[in-house]
Amino acid sequence: MxxxxxxxxxxxxxxxxxxxxxxxxxxxxxxxxxxxxxxxxxxxxxxxxxxxxxxxxxxxxxxxxxxxxxxxxxxxxxxxxxxxxxxxxxxxxxxxxxxxxxxxxxxxxxxxxxxxxxxxxxxxxxxxxxxxxxxxxxxxxxxxxxxxxxxxxxxxxxxxxxxxxxxxxxxxxxxxxxxxxxxxxxxxxxxxxxxxxxxxxxxxxxxxxxxxxxxRPVRPPRRRTPHYDVVAGIIWQNGRPAADAPFLITQRPLDALLGGLWEFPGGKQEPGENLPDALKREIQEELGITIKIGRFLTSIKHAYTHFRITLHAFHATHIAGQPQHIGVADHAWVTLNDLHQYPFAITDRKIIAALNQELT
DNA sequence: AAGGCGGGGGG
DNA sequence: CCCCCAGCCTT
The missing domain is CATH 1.10.340.30 (Hypothetical protein; domain 2)
Structure with missing residues (x-):
């Protein structure tokens, strides 16, 4: 040896x-x-x-x-x-x-x-x-x-x-x-x-x-990671936030970042767009439904390996249309008590924590 | 060969 | 804030 x-x-x-x-x-x-x-x-x-x-x-x-x-x-x-x-x-x-x-x-x-x-x-x-x-x-x-x-x-x-x-x-x-x-x-x-x-x-x-x-070891220098503002909605079926009221969650596509995990639907803010408009647009694009934006809930900062985000969560109300699976793998109308059976990424778990604090 | 993919811990 | 980490898959 x-x-x-x-x-x-x-x-x-x-x-x-x-x-x-x-x-x-x-x-x-x-x-x-x-x-x-x-x-x-x-x-x-x-x-x-x-x-x-x-x-x-x-x-x-x-x-x-x-x-x-x-x-x-x-x-x-x-x-x-x-x-x-x-x-x-x-x-x-x-x-x-x-x-x-x-x-x-x-x-x-x-x-x-x-x-x-x-x-x-x-x-x-x-x-x-x-x-x-x-x-x-x-x-x-x-x-x-x-x-x-x-x-x-x-x-x-x-x-x-x-x-x-x-x-x-x-x-x-x-x-x-x-x-x-x-x-x-x-x-x-x-x-x-x-x-x-x-x-x-x-x-x-x-x-x-x-x-x-x-x-040692020798590696090439790293590049700076970009930052994005991302918006997510707690879309209440009846417009009224409450501990026992239903809201919408969606499942991310399997081949995407955080593939297969559930989340509050939303997406990236585009240049020149305000946060509520970004949320309405993303929800229309991914699910084909119309919503009305309500009050702000919380903002969460998170660093991934290659970029950083600030995730802004808003309450919202479902206005029209049945959710279609355009940019999502699945959707569900749930209440707070149902969430324990769905896998979420860390950012959305922090939104859930804020939601729990506000409603219970 | 290069880029995408999470989250936590430590300095 | 930065860096690092018991890597793999796709393109």
Whole structure:
């Protein structure tokens, strides 16, 4: 075994975090955890993982659930295509493979939502295969260990990093090794505060020798994100806001941002347009109905990865027309008490909170 | 090869 | 305010 792997495994064996998905060898549980962990921090994932495994303890249970139930369990975790893909892949595994996950990287990658990272993680952790993983943590550790000064967003560099990762995976205990490598990146080889004094690989680390730890990995500079004003309506069927009165919610198209989630209908304000006019226009365009704008409820600021929004919510009254599914996947007339069964994005959950406060 | 896709945590 | 994160899919 190479020196890096040996030192990492010794470090891992001395102590490592006790996480829910490390207490099992169930491939399904490891699959769920790895998908949740895509672009998402461990502390965020833990409560979602616990709730998910209680509600969908087996791949059959997941396959048998509705998409709405699945999205509801994912509500607030972000990147909702992960939930849609996991659901579809579970149905495929049950229908075509008798509920058993494939064990090789190439077969795992055939499933929706499983790319090279997740396939490597499942294959090594659940099935003891010597497959590499390369995530943000591993990239940081490797670029520091070898003091790599090339732009890690370039595909040629990515290929080299995968090759490097592959060359280091030991045949014995590859799953423990991969988890150790990622945990080292998380707890010691941190982006802005590497704890080299505690690192078992410090003597082997070329960046540490050169003093370039904080300059690794190298990425291109980011661009500023645009800001949009967005408007949403609580459209009351009878015009009278009340805790037991019906209002309209709509479901976003499955292929859109926040696909499949429910929301208060509305949309982006156009240049030169005031907020009430923007709301009337969006509702007419998406649903084919006419509304009258009522009083302002609340404004919510939210930052997505590539843009920021301020969401302005208004009360409104349904005037004419039956909702048509032009720019929406579905619609429903509901009361406040019905909302718990529908998955909403974080911004609309804040509108719901304001609504609850105002009406109850 | 590039862009889209959430949300939370930390400095 | 900024940055970062256990990536994947589509085009």
């Amino acid at each position: 190479n020196e890096i792997a040996a030192k990492l495994l010794a470090w891992w064996d001395a102590d490592h975090a006790d996480l829910p998905w490390r207490r099992t060898r169930d491939p399904y549980a490891i699959w769920v955890a790895e998908v949740m962990l895509q672009q998402t921090q461990i502390s965020t994932v833990i409560p979602y993982f616990e709730r998910w495994m209680a509600r969908f303890p087996t791949v059959e249970a997941l396959a048998g659930a509705s998409l709405s139930e699945v999205l509801k369990m994912w509500e607030g975790l972000g990147y909702y295509s992960r939930a849609r893909h996991l659901h579809a892949a579970a149905q495929q595994v049950v229908a075509e493979r008798n509920g058993r996950l494939p064990t090789t990287v190439s077969e795992l990658m055939q499933l929706k939502g499983i790319g090279r990272y997740t396939a490597g993680a499942i294959a090594s952790i659940a099935f003891d295969q010597p497959a590499p993983v390369l995530d943000g943590n591993v990239i940081r550790v490797l670029t520091r260990l070898y003091d790599i000064d090339a732009d890690i967003t370039r595909s040629a560099i990515r290929r080299q990093l995968w090759q490097l990762a592959e060359s280091l995976v030991p045949a014995h205990r590859p799953g423990a090794y991969n988890q150790a490598l990622m945990e080292l990146g998380q707890v010691l080889c941190q982006p802005a505060r590497p704890l080299c004094a505690l690192c078992p690989l410090a003597e082997l680390c070329q960046a540490r020798q050169a003093g370039t730890q904080l300059e």
